[in-house]
Amino acid sequence: xxxxxxxxxxxxxxxxxxxxxxxxxxxxxxxxxxxxxxxxxxxxxxxxxxxxxxxxxxxxxxxxxxxxxxxxxxxxxxxxxxxxxxxxxxxxxxxxxxxxxxxxxxxxxxxxxxxxxxxxxxxxxxxxxxxxxxxxxxxxxxxxxxxxxxxxxxxxxxxxxxxxxxxxxxxxxxxxxxxxxxxxxxxxxxxxxxxxxxxxxxxxxxxxxxxxxxxxxxxxxxxxxxxxxxxxxxxxxxxxxxxxxxxxxxxxxxxxxxxxxxxxxxxxxxxxxxxxxxxxxxxxxxxxxxxxxxxxxxxxxxxxxxxxxxxxxxxxxxxxxxxxxxxxxxxxxxxxxxxxxxxxxxxxxxxxxxxxxxxxxxxxxxxxxxxxxxxxxxxxxxxxxxxxxxxxxxxxxxxxxxxxxxxxxxxxxxxxxxxxxxxxx
Amino acid sequence: xxxxxxxxxxxxxxxxxxxxxxxxxxxxxxxxxxxxxxxxxxxxxxxxxxxxxxxxxxxxxxxxxxxxxxxxxxxxxxxxxxxxxxxxxxxxxxxxxxxxxxxxxxxxxxxxxxxxxxxxxxxxxxxxxxxxxxxxxxxxxxxxxxxxxxxxxxxxxxxxxxxxxxxxxxxxxxxxxxxxxxxxxxxxxxxxxxxxxxxxxxxxxxxxxxxxxxxxxxxxxxxxxxxxxxxxxxxxxxxxxxxxxxxxxxxxxxxxxxxxxxxxxxxxxxxxxxxxxxxxxxxxxxxxxxxxxxxxxxxxxxxxxxxxxxxxxxxxxxxxxxxxxxxxxxxxxxxxxxxxxxxxxxxxxxxxxxxxxxxxxxxxxxxxxxxxxxxxxxxxxxxxxxxxxxxxxxxxxxxxxxxxxxxxxxxxxxxxxxxxxxxxx
Numbered sequence: 091x092x093x094x095x096x097x098x099x100x101x102x103x104x105x106x107x108x109x110x111x112x113x114x115x116x117x118x119x120x121x122x123x124x125x126x127x128x129x130x131x132x133x134x135x136x137x138x139x140x141x142x143x144x145x146x147x148x149x150x151x152x153x154x155x156x157x158x159x160x161x162x163x164x165x166x167x168x169x170x171x172x173x174x175x176x177x178x179x180x181x182x183x184x185x186x187x188x189x190x191x192x193x194x195x196x197x198x199x200x201x202x203x204x205x206x207x208x209x210x211x212x213x214x215x216x217x218x219x220x221x222x223x224x225x226x227x228x229x230x231x232x233x234x235x236x237x238x239x240x241x242x243x244x245x246x247x248x249x250x251x252x253x254x255x256x257x258x259x260x261x262x263x264x265x266x267x268x269x270x271x272x273x274x275x276x277x278x279x280x281x282x283x284x285x286x287x288x289x290x291x292x293x294x295x296x297x298x299x300x301x302x303x304x305x306x307x308x309x310x311x312x313x314x315x316x317x318x319x320x321x322x323x324x325x326x327x328x329x330x331x332x333x334x335x336x337x338x339x340x341x342x343x344x345x346x347x348x349x350x351x352x353x354x355x356x357x358x359x360x361x362x363x364x365x366x367x368x369x370x371x372x373x374x375x376x377x378x379x380x381x382x383x384x385x386x387x388x389x390x391x392x393x394x395x396x397x398x399x400x401x402x403x404x405x406x407x408x409x410x411x412x413x414x415x416x417x418x419x420x421x422x423x424x425x426x427x428x429x430x431x432x433x434x435x436x437x438x439x440x441x442x443x444x445x446x447x448x449x450x451x452x453x454x455x456x457x458x459x460x461x462x463x464x465x466x467x468x469x470x471x472x473x474x475x476x477x478x479x480x481x482x483x484x485x486x487x488x489x490x491x492x493x494x495x496x497x498x499x500x501x502x503x504x505x506x507x508x509x510x511x512x513x514x515x
Numbered sequence: 516x517x518x519x520x521x522x523x524x525x526x527x528x529x530x531x532x533x534x535x536x537x538x539x540x541x542x543x544x545x546x547x548x549x550x551x552x553x554x555x556x557x558x559x560x561x562x563x564x565x566x567x568x569x570x571x572x573x574x575x576x577x578x579x580x581x582x583x584x585x586x587x588x589x590x591x592x593x594x595x596x597x598x599x600x601x602x603x604x605x606x607x608x609x610x611x612x613x614x615x616x617x618x619x620x621x622x623x624x625x626x627x628x629x630x631x632x633x634x635x636x637x638x639x640x641x642x643x644x645x646x647x648x649x650x651x652x653x654x655x656x657x658x659x660x661x662x663x664x665x666x667x668x669x670x671x672x673x674x675x676x677x678x679x680x681x682x683x684x685x686x687x688x689x690x691x692x693x694x695x696x697x698x699x700x701x702x703x704x705x706x707x708x709x710x711x712x713x714x715x716x717x718x719x720x721x722x723x724x725x726x727x728x729x730x731x732x733x734x735x736x737x738x739x740x741x742x743x744x745x746x747x748x749x750x751x752x753x754x755x756x757x758x759x760x761x762x763x764x765x766x767x768x769x770x771x772x773x774x775x776x777x778x779x780x781x782x783x784x785x786x787x788x789x790x791x792x793x794x795x796x797x798x799x800x801x802x803x804x805x806x807x808x809x810x811x812x813x814x815x816x817x818x819x820x821x822x823x824x825x826x827x828x829x830x831x832x833x834x835x836x837x838x839x840x841x842x843x844x845x846x847x848x849x850x851x852x853x854x855x856x857x858x859x860x861x862x863x864x865x866x867x868x869x870x871x872x873x874x875x876x877x878x879x880x881x882x883x884x885x886x887x888x889x890x891x892x893x894x895x896x897x898x899x900x901x902x903x904x905x906x907x908x909x910x911x912x913x914x915x916x917x918x919x920x921x922x923x924x925x926x927x928x929x930x931x932x933x934x935x936x937x938x939x940x
Contacts, residue, residue, distance in 0.1 A: 095572060193847065222538075240838065268840075271837040490850060
């Protein structure tokens, strides 16, 4: 799965000029970082710094793989969340069937780091984007899927890959009215099928895909999933499917349990790979995904039986830069460092350099606003908080936190830096 | 100013795995990109891609330098906006006195690329952050300033740089009640002055700094600026200033004209460098900063006399990925690609590959929402828009657009790629 042959264009170095790392005289391989002996609490990193908990990552990796496996489903974690190939490798080693990515650029990055099966959960559009995929398809060990939902688009794929003399596997995307991409009705579906039939075998139909996350009602989601199963049955019955097993894929990070339930009992009268695509489970969060997971723990019997749940594994640490008024501290943490679109970061731990260990923050501390490089922290007059203190923030929305960092240190439970993962946004 | 001696740790390569560039077999120097012959309209770039207009950058560079010079002020453009050292170099070549940066990490990046005078418009806090600055201060050609606003913080600087046997230049930051950092009143000011006096010459007072952008009323801003001038006069009169000329600095991108007016007529009875720090002028935008600049064109006599104004120089291009409903197109452009915190991107140009040139978009096209990797574009049924069409989006808030890109292509007016600038976020 990790053929070195395809890794020649990958820069495997930690750049000393990146933020959130320790002192480096020169670029080095991430594998040697552990030997540097950096420790977060000894102030060896320049803050702000994002850190991943090694033990929590391992917990989440195992948790989701077990969940998918018990449903008989394949896992193709959405790599757009982290865009960190070292984490992709861990997801694949834990048993994932492949990776999901969102763009041709992301696909290229994953392939360059050894990923050999990719579901691009998007339409592939544009000359250079198609060319990048065509270059990867020269690799016979690489299996690739992208989505189609329109006649124009199928024709563009057929034209491009017809000229390169290659074939390309696609999944038809089903969508809902008012949703995002995807065919809305039977007429659109039939038009796409006709276009596929006219592609002279260049564009091969491998199955069906949905993204149920555009809906927010469980009943509507189940109905949408049943429509997907029924549609795929129709495609199987009419001999439209050109891969065996066929692929039936759905599931973002909020409804993967419902998708697993509905898809795992699908019978299309032919071999089937049910492929789940959650991405945020790996680091989880304390915001939108903790709320979604709480619902899953309640409604899903397997999650309930597993007793444990996903754990937040990503925090961002920053210094108190100023306490200019008794009820306000300014923290050196900004929109450049952490997601702010799905809830502001939540202060979690307080550490004063020189002490033994961090303590939980006062429950009333709250981020009330953020600028590019600053956060406003509301405190109470008299709180024991000083310039130079460190605060760990929990986050909401891992995707838009990962993309703020080029290197993210991985820590053990004693805050030693044991690894560094690089991102490719 | 660009001493190669200090550039040894800089990776001067365009990584083939970065998004928004053309086909590269291997990493290459940005200087050779122009020879590749890439053209945006020929679909040589993988989209989405951010592009900078060469001619507009040059216009804006010259415009702001002239503005500052005519006021007798120095320009220290805020580099946090772009974090692109090739743009820093152009700002310095155009006449800038130095660069402003926001964090120790950013300071290190700028110094590694040859910048030799830096105003860090923030408090310097934390052991590793101070150590990074200490490493740079070994370079005798490097002049550095950071801000102080609290006793604790001055003591921490004095302790750290006392141990390294170095001195550090600081500006006292004045702040306003309800604002961000900065001393609020005379008592806080006096406490900081006392702490400076007790630093045994380690922490040297070079002048005074304000960030007027925390206020939004011109009258309040002028009053705040006059308070700064008066405070600096007091420091000069009492022999507190340890640099000649002293430094008096203010000005974000929205009120630089008012700061230039008020500070350029300051007389503190001693030599004075008035330093302006706008950052967004270089690319400008069509959102928050266009609105601010329109006010400047009205209220400032010099801007009025110059007849031209700043021009938006940064756009993000993306493909139409799907038109699933008659009034809705899905564009392959997301929160990962463009700022969304100060207004959503505005569609500006429409181009169908194969045509001669782009045309302005229909006035009623509008981005109504964004996800991580998608934008919803509201159109009217019957509009001539297809899958595979390219759309150029104008942006609001350059800072949070730059930080989405590791490489940004620079284009001439015929959409040829003539350069690539790298960012270091």
